[in-house]
Every structure is written in structure tokens, then in C-alpha cells.
Amino acid sequence: MRQNLNIITLGVSDLKRSVDFYEQGLKWHRSPKSQGDIVFYNLGGIVLALYPVDKLAEDIGISDAGNDFKGFTLAYNTQSEKEVDETLKLAEKAGAKILKPAQSVFWGGYSGYFADPDGFIFEVAFNPFVEFDADFNLIM
Numbered sequence: 001m002r003q004n005l006n007i008i009t010l011g012v013s014d015l016k017r018s019v020d021f022y023e024q025g026l027k028w029h030r031s032p033k034s035q036g037d038i039v040f041y042n043l044g045g046i047v048l049a050l051y052p053v054d055k056l057a058e059d060i061g062i063s064d065a066g067n068d069f070k071g072f073t074l075a076y077n078t079q080s081e082k083e084v085d086e087t088l089k090l091a092e093k094a095g096a097k098i099l100k101p102a103q104s105v106f107w108g109g110y111s112g113y114f115a116d117p118d119g120f121i122f123e124v125a126f127n128p129f130v131e132f133d134a135d136f137n138l139i140m
Contacts, residue, residue: 001087005046006138007075009123011053011064015039018050031140033130045137049075060113060121061100073113075123077130077138081110087124088112096122 012018019039022028031040031047039050053071057064060073078084084102091114092098099121102112111125131139 001076001090002136004076004136005074006077006136007040007047007049007123009049009051009056009073009075011056011069011071011073012050013053015050015052022048022050033140040140042140045135047138047140059100059105060123070120073121073123075125077132078124078126079132081126084110084112084124084126088114091116091122091124 010018015037019030022039022041023030028041031042034040037052037055041048041050053064056071056073057069060069062069064071076087078087081102088098088102095117096114099113099115100111102110102124105111105125107127108129109125109127111123113121113123115121133139
């Protein structure tokens with residue numbers, strides 16, 4: 001596993017309010033890869049994603065109620081489905097709890113989720129619709 005993060009996804013309670021904050025307040029520009037309920041912002045090598053918190057929890061396979069879900073995920077994007085599987089196995093061997101085994105997902109990619117020893121949630125994903133630069137930064 002490369003020492004690299006690609007996407008920070010914030011589970012937001014009101015997507016429109018959050019988009020207005022980033023675009024009207026901070027003057028950020030959304031990526032053209034944004035669609036439906038997910039909005040992306042390129043941040044110089046990392047991507048910030050906004051996604052409804054209930055849908056994010058549903059995708060992970062957990063409840064968004066209570067203290068277990070911190071409302072955001074960190075994503076490690078791979079270059080193949082095989083790399084997703086290998087990374088999840090590596091994380092589990094290191095002590096991570098697999099929350100959602102790797103599988104084909106609704107948006108056309110392949111991903112799974114794990115929690116580190118403190119409960120922070122990482123998505124490990126292969127997205128066939130994105131590219132990387134020479135430094136493995138995601139091109140969104």
C-alpha cells in the first residue's frame with residue numbers, strides 16, 4: 001500500500017448548504033466529475049468530496065446514528081480490483097476491522113471499507129473512471 005490518500009469524504013447533513021458554503025463562501029470550483037449527490041473539489045493532489053451522511057453510512061453498511069460513525073471517510077484509491085483486495089487483507093492483518101468486504105459498487109467501481117484501531121473509516125477503491133498523475137495524485 002502506497003503511503004497516499006486520495007479522497008476525504010465528508011458526510012454532510014445538508015448537501016445544498018455545504019455546496020453553497022464551499023462554492024459561494026469559499027469560491028471553490030467543483031470538479032466536472034461531480035454528479036447527483038456527490039460533489040468533488042480538487043485540492044492540489046487530494047480531493048474533497050461532499051456526500052449526504054445517511055448515504056455515506058449506508059454505503060459503508062453502518063448506522064449514521066450514535067457515536068461509532070464520525071461522519072467522514074478517508075479514501076485510498078488503487079489501480080486495480082486486485083489491489084483493493086490486497087490492501088484490505090493487509091489492513092486486516094495489521095489489526096483493522098473490515099466493515100464492508102470489497103465488492104462491485106453502484107457507481108461502477110469496486111470498493112470495501114475498514115476501520116483502523118481508533119475507528120476511523122477508510123474506503124479502499126478502484127474507480128475505472130479516474131486517472132492518476134505520476135505521483136499517484138487523483139485526477140478528478
